[in-house]
Amino acid sequence: MEQLKEELDALKLQLGQIKKDDSSQKFVFTPKPRKVEKFSGRKGEGQSVYEFIDDIVRVLKTRPTSNEEKVDYLISHLDGPAKEEIRYRAPSLKKDPQQVLDILRETFGEKSTASELTADFYSTKQEENQSLQEFSHVLMRKLDKIGQVDHTFISEPERTLRNQFAENVFDKWLRRELKKSLRSRPSITFNELREEAVVLSLDREVHSPRRTPKHEASVYTEAASDSAMVNLIKEMRDELSSLRSEVKELQKTKSTPKEWTQRKERKCYECHEPGHLKRNCPKAKTVTLNTDCLLSRAGQ
Structure with a gap:
């Protein structure tokens, strides 16, 4: 902004110097007449009806001719739907340029009040x-x-x-x-x-210092809330894992009465070892065989 102002000040000084040097010369500027574009009435094509009316009124004011000639000049600058609209209107409604312009304004102008x-x-x-x-x-x-x-x-x-x-x-x-x-x-x-x-x-x-927008503050709040939730979930999972380990250990050491009875009934009374009964004890057979051998030797 400052740079632009400096450039403008420099140009103003330069322009003032030029005017001062050429003060002895006088120029008359005559603007070139603006060409009136044809108006079709189609949306998005060319100028609006209001722009056309402004241009055509400016030109008509400089033409010292009759109303009939002005109407002909006006219609010659119409095209498409606009020209058709004026063509099919009753002659009594288009005797002077103002009537034609009113028709165009009413038909192609802004519909809102x-x-x-x-x-x-x-x-x-x-x-x-x-x-x-x-x-x-x-x-x-x-x-x-x-x-x-x-x-x-x-x-x-x-x-x-x-x-x-x-x-x-x-x-x-x-x-x-x-x-x-x-x-x-x-x-x-x-x-x-x-x-x-x-x-x-x-x-x-x-x-000014940068301020945190509301949506950023909202993001930070949500992030803090999410972090607290993550910590809570982690604590719950650790506690759950600890409880599972404790239950597993208890299951290993705990014995039901049925299991204890079965182990007790299966204990051998001969050798006092578990897993079989006395009648199936291999050590008892060994003892019996040895006794028979000793008795047979004694009888001899």
């Missing part, structure tokens, strides 16, 4: 991701539509546009600063106020 357009204008607010320039252009376009439908509906367009811009910028701090400027400088223009808004916004971004 001035009141409806004004209500839409006053309800327009800057969106969160919309730049100040874009917001100002939206307001200017909507105000221009109101003037096209009825140029007397808003008595002070410049002041209305300026106040609406200051009242509806998205940033609350900037909105407050712009209102202060309006109170301190009641004669400030819309362009001056918009430029001030841009400068204030840029200056705040450069010098």
